[in-house]
Every structure is written in structure tokens, then in C-alpha cells.
Amino acid sequence: MFKKILVPTDGSPLSDKAVKSAIEFAAATGASIFGLSVAQLYPYMLMPEAGAMVDITMYEDAQDQIAQQYVDKLTAQAKLANVPCIAMARRAVHPYEEIIAIAKDQQCDLIWMASHGRRGLDKLLLGSETQRVLAHSTIPVMVYRQPPA
Numbered sequence: 001m002f003k004k005i006l007v008p009t010d011g012s013p014l015s016d017k018a019v020k021s022a023i024e025f026a027a028a029t030g031a032s033i034f035g036l037s038v039a040q041l042y043p044y045m046l047m048p049e050a051g052a053m054v055d056i057t058m059y060e061d062a063q064d065q066i067a068q069q070y071v072d073k074l075t076a077q078a079k080l081a082n083v084p085c086i087a088m089a090r091r092a093v094h095p096y097e098e099i100i101a102i103a104k105d106q107q108c109d110l111i112w113m114a115s116h117g118r119r120g121l122d123k124l125l126l127g128s129e130t131q132r133v134l135a136h137s138t139i140p141v142m143v144y145r146q147p148p149a
Contacts, residue, residue: 001029006108006139008036008099008129011070018114018144019074025112026083034106035074035087038095039063064089096132103139112142 007022009015019035026033041060067089078085092098103111115130134141 002031002110004034004106004108005031005110005112006034006036006099006103006106007074007112008038008095009070009074010037010114010129011066011073012114012116014114014116014144014146015070016073017146018112019077021144022112022142023078023081023083026078027081031110032084032086033074033078034102034108035071035078035085036099036102037067037070037074037087037089038098039067039089039091040095041091041093060091064091094132096129096136099129099133100137100139103137108139110140110142111137112144114144 005022005026007019009019023033025031039060040063071087071089075085075087088102090098090102099111099113102108111133113130113133115128130141130143134143
């Protein structure tokens with residue numbers, strides 16, 4: 001079955017639930033986890049005039065620290081469940097590209113991630129990293145969706 005599962009996290013409550021379910025799955029199947037959080041780089045190349053008003057280094061350092069906190073949390077949860085886990089925080093303009101690249105580099109055979117299920121204008125403006133991973137990955141993707149209340 002699956003031996004190495006890439007679990008990207010963005011620290012959201014839904015992502016936390018996906019992390020928990022991935023760890024439970026890994027524990028039940030004897031798989032290991034590779035945790036990933038991608039700090040999105042400031043999109044100054046899209047809005048160069050905005051770059052003058054923002055200290056890019058401070059922004060990116062803060063994003064790096066937040067991403068590291070997310071993978072530290074994931075690693076601690078995997079350790080409690082006795083699931084082998086390695087994790088890293090990375091930077092990227094497009095997180096979905098980094099998720100796919102890391103999955104290939106680390107020879108993961110499954111990507112397990114949450115889908116926030118955005119619709120309408122939110123989907124258009126914010127996009128969906130999960131949808132992009134699904135569209136571009138050759139590695140199977142397990143999408144965790146929030147169960148109905």
C-alpha cells in the first residue's frame with residue numbers, strides 16, 4: 001500500500017484535522033509521514049508598487065516562523081502516535097508547485113491534504129492549492145474534507 005505520505009499543512013483548523021487523520025492512517029498502515037508547510041513568498045512581482053511599502057524580509061521571516069510552527073506541531077503529533085515523521089518548512093510563490101516537487105523529491109507515494117471547499121468569489125480570488133495539486137500531480141492525492149455537521 002502506501003509507505004511514505006506527504007502531509008502539507010497550512011495550520012488552519014481543517015488542515016489540523018487532515019493532519020490528525022493522516023497520522024491515524026499512517027499508524028494503522030505502517031506508513032511514515034513527511035510533513036510540509038510552505039511559506040508563501042510575498043507576491044511583490046505581481047504588485048511591485050506595493051513592495052515599497054512592506055519590509056519584505058520581515059514578512060518572509062514571519063512566514064517562515066509560522067510555517068516552522070506548523071511542521072513542529074505535526075511532528076509532535078506523529079511522535080505521540082509512534083509514526084515515523086520528518087518535516088520541513090519551505091518557501092514558494094506557488095505552494096502547490098512546492099508540494100508536488102517535495103513529494104517527488106522525497107519519493108512519497110501519497111499526498112494527503114485538506115480541501116477548504118471554497119466557492120464563488122473566495123475560490124476565484126484565493127484559489128485552491130488542493131485543486132492545483134490534484135490537477136498537476138502524478139502522485140495519488142487523498143483529499144480530506146470536513147464531514148457534514
